[in-house]
Amino acid sequence: MKKLVILGAGTAGTIMANKLAPVLDKSEWEITIVDQHETHYYQPGFLFIPFGIYTREDVIRPKRDYIPRHVNVEISPIEMIEAQNNRVKLSNGKVLNYDILIIATGSDIHPEETEGLLDGGWRQNIFDFYSIDGATSLANFLKYWEGGKLVMNVVEMPIKCPVAPLEFVFLADWWFTEQGIRDKVEIEYVTPLPGAFTKPIASKYLGGFLEKKNIKLTPEFNTGKVDSGRNKLISYDGREVDYDLLVIVPTIMGSDAIARSGLGDDLNFVPVDPYTLQSKQYENIFVIGDATDAPTSKAGSVAHFESEILFENILRYIDGRPLLPEFDGHANCFIESGFGKGLLIDFNYTVEPLPGKFPLPGIGPYSLLEETRMNHWGKMMFRWMYWNLLLKGAELPIEAQMNLAGKRR
Amino acid sequence: MPTKTIAGKTVEVDAEGFLVNPDDWNEDIAKELAKEEGINELTEMHWKVIHFMRQDYKERGQIPTIRRIKNAGGVPVQDLYKLFPDGPAKKAAKIAGLSKPQGCV
Numbered sequence: 001m002k003k004l005v006i007l008g009a010g011t012a013g014t015i016m017a018n019k020l021a022p023v024l025d026k027s028e029w030e031i032t033i034v035d036q037h038e039t040h041y042y043q044p045g046f047l048f049i050p051f052g053i054y055t056r057e058d059v060i061r062p063k064r065d066y067i068p069r070h071v072n073v074e075i076s077p078i079e080m081i082e083a084q085n086n087r088v089k090l091s092n093g094k095v096l097n098y099d100i101l102i103i104a105t106g107s108d109i110h111p112e113e114t115e116g117l118l119d120g121g122w123r124q125n126i127f128d129f130y131s132i133d134g135a136t137s138l139a140n141f142l143k144y145w146e147g148g149k150l151v152m153n154v155v156e157m158p159i160k161c162p163v164a165p166l167e168f169v170f171l172a173d174w175w176f177t178e179q180g181i182r183d184k185v186e187i188e189y190v191t192p193l194p195g196a197f198t199k200p201i202a203s204k205y206l207g208g209f210l211e212k213k214n215i216k217l218t219p220e221f222n223t224g225k226v227d228s229g230r231n232k233l234i235s236y237d238g239r240e241v242d243y244d245l246l247v248i249v250p251t252i253m254g255s256d257a258i259a260r261s262g263l264g265d266d267l268n269f270v271p272v273d274p275y276t277l278q279s280k281q282y283e284n285i286f287v288i289g290d291a292t293d294a295p296t297s298k299a300g301s302v303a304h305f306e307s308e309i310l311f312e313n314i315l316r317y318i319d320g321r322p323l324l325p326e327f328d329g330h331a332n333c334f335i336e337s338g339f340g341k342g343l344l345i346d347f348n349y350t351v352e353p354l355p356g357k358f359p360l361p362g363i364g365p366y367s368l369l370e371e372t373r374m375n376h377w378g379k380m381m382f383r384w385m386y387w388n389l390l391l392k393g394a395e396l397p398i399e400a401q402m403n404l405a406g407k408r409r
Numbered sequence: 410m411p412t413k414t415i416a417g418k419t420v421e422v423d424a425e426g427f428l429v430n431p432d433d434w435n436e437d438i439a440k441e442l443a444k445e446e447g448i449n450e451l452t453e454m455h456w457k458v459i460h461f462m463r464q465d466y467k468e469r470g471q472i473p474t475i476r477r478i479k480n481a482g483g484v485p486v487q488d489l490y491k492l493f494p495d496g497p498a499k500k501a502a503k504i505a506g507l508s509k510p511q512g513c514v
């Protein structure tokens with residue numbers, strides 16, 4: 001029997017298991033998927049928890065419900081990948097040999113990377129919403145908050161879902177308005193980027209939104225430490241920002257197991273060929289989702305587009321054919337903008353987000369870089385799509401490669 | 410590509426003045442580029458960073474990030490901000506004769 005092992009049963013690993021299981025001959029291939037947790041979290045839903053729109057129950061499902069029946073499931077932390085010997089050691093003592101390895105171990109927050117962030121204020125008046133516990137404790141805090149200065153800070157790039165912190169302040173502006181305390185809340189967005197977003201046209205557009213919503217933008221701020229005794233964020237070059245409530249996206253890094261295995265860069269992301277998703281070090285290792293160092297957004301939509309190309313490439317690799325260099329960095333993100341509206345951006349390695357209609361050129365129903373109610377419904381529908389189509393590896397009505405038709409420069 | 414004469418040597422540069430070929434670099438060029446960036450004198454610590462960056466680039470083919478300079482080069486981030494104020498990653502890469510570090514996505 002040949003063995004294919006998938007590390008990580010999050011968005012990307014689950015999609016790959018669902019795509020490969022039906023087509024790999026069961027008498028020839030044994031597929032095993034490994035994860036440390038039994039629970040699958042719908043991470044895009046974390047954004048809505050602080051505002052009481054979703055609860056914990058709305059974003060969790062058992063992982064096993066989404067794994068095909070004849071795929072072996074191992075629930076254990078991964079100790080180490082021994083790529084030289086084509087095997088993976090799990091913390092529960094098991095050793096998995098493989099012919100092909102797919103790394104899909106994602107990325108996670110590392111607040112310990114920032115001096116002072118885990119001191120007194122953590123989960124008192126400092127919260128993240130990139131973890132389930134952070135999002136739920138922030139919900140509890142906001143329920144009783146009477147106002148003051150809210151600072152949203154991104155410590156450093158890259159982060160997963162780079163639009164999420166912007167969505168957070170847009171929703172906060174709406175939510176405080178609903179609570180009748182918007183006049184008692186000052187909102188400041190503090191980012192290491194030169195503007196609101198990574199790409200110039202979208203950055204300008206989104207920056208305009210911040211202004212319209214009376215949210216102060218503080219760009220080019222590289223957080224060096226948090227002084228939670230004095231409620232101050234301090235940049236490496238000595239600038240200070242005061243806060244009463246600090247919502248923060250800490251440093252995002254790949255899995256420790258990648259570091260232990262000597263397979264990652266300085267943020268534990270695995271270097272890959274950005275077009276084929278094959279590891280740069282080992283030809284029988286492929287990497288997908290947040291775990292790669294590919295220069296595109298770390299997002300569920302990206303994992304989905306990558307999966308279509310990786311699926312083809314794994315089959316080609318098995319058949320000894322050359323890999324297709326077809327992944328173009330395609331990312332597609334709904335941006336919740338508050339008051340029941342949303343925006344949508346669509347981009348890849350070379351083309352930045354542009355205005356236009358999507359997915360049908362000229363028709364939509366979604367509008368790119370424009371605030372509409374339809375885009376908001378797209379965002380809310382995404383949860384249904386995620387559980388029912390995306391995780392199952394189903395075709396979505398969007399091509400894996402980005403389409404320029406329908407876009408305006 | 411435009412060319413530019415730096416410290417008596419004519420080299421290719423990009424629109425923002427980053428050297429196109431790292432091999433065109435020499436220490437005199439570094440001193441000139443540093444002046445353009447507002448750093449009048451390159452101290453021992455500056456050179457340590459510059460030489461680490463060039464060596465690391467040669468070995469790995471990638472322009473080292475701030476985190477890489479901290480982890481592998483052993484220079485604390487605070488110090489990097491003092492040595493190369495306002496964006497050490499970009500400034501140090503320029504002075505080290507490397508191309509502009511890739512932006513984020």
Ligand SMILES: Cc1cc2nc3c(=O)[nH]c(=O)nc-3n(C[C@H](O)[C@H](O)[C@H](O)COP(=O)(O)OP(=O)(O)OC[C@H]3O[C@@H](n4cnc5c(N)ncnc54)[C@H](O)[C@@H]3O)c2cc1C
Nearest residue numbers: 008010011012036043044077078106161289290299300301
């Ligand atoms: C607040 C927030 C909002 C977001 N919004 C959006 C959005 O609107 N649209 C969008 O497309 N994306 C969004 N995302 C991003 C999206 O959730 C991720 O990009 C996506 O889940 C990545 O999939 P993945 O499979 O690479 O990683 P994950 O889904 O995180 O899966 C990684 C898995 O690996 C396991 N694992 C890791 N290390 C180990 C180990 N050592 N041992 C065992 N198991 C291990 C983990 O337990 C996990 O199950 C958002 C993310 C956040 C946090």
